[in-house]
Structures are given as C-alpha cells and as structure tokens.
Amino acid sequence: MSTTGGTGTGAERCSACGRSTAQVMRLLAGRAPNTAELVICDRCVRECEDAIADAPTRIPGGGHTCAFCTKTEEQVAVIVGVGAKKICDECVDVYRASLG
Ligand SMILES: [Zn+2]
Ligand SMILES: [Zn+2]
DSSP states (O other): OOOOSSOOOOOOOOOOOOOBBBSSOOOOEOSSGGGTTTEEEHHHHHHHHHHHHHOOOTTTTTBBTTTOOOGGGGGGSOEETTTTEEHHHHHHHHHHHHOO
C-alpha cells in the first residue's frame, strides 16, 4: 500500500516478526552491546509473555541462544521462539516491564 521507500530515519523493523515501526507501538533494542542492532516489537514481547506464562515449551535440540542478550539456554529458565528469533524469559521480563 504505502511503501514509498523510507521517510526520514532508517526503516527499523522488528527482527523477529518483521513489522515496521508504523505497525507497532514500540521497538526495543537488544540488551547486549553486540545485539543492539536487533530490535523486538511490543507485539512480539506480549506474545512471548503469553507463551511463557501459558506453556513454557522448550525448543527441542538444546544449545539455543537468546538473540537479544546472547545468554544460552543453560543461563536462563526458558528460551522461546519468536518469529525468526529466539528470546529468553529474562529479556521478555525486562522488555515487558519497559512497555509499562
Ligand atoms: Zn515483532
Ligand atoms: Zn535474553
């Protein structure tokens, strides 16, 4: 529809679901210095919160790493998949809190 190539600042998109700033309320940056270019949107945070509260299903296979803080599965309670990324419960907590 109205995709007339970037108006102003760089078109930031949620790294997980790909929604743009126009489609979400907030984009929150990665928590580790080397993940600062990753962002997650408020919708994904809420979806993750629900997923963790509802059925904290561990992603099978092991050795997963949170894309937003780089912690590994052994360092956090649970890592869930969100869109194209993986996120840990700690990041979801922090992001959720900052959404108010
Ligand atoms: Zn998203
Ligand atoms: Zn994390």
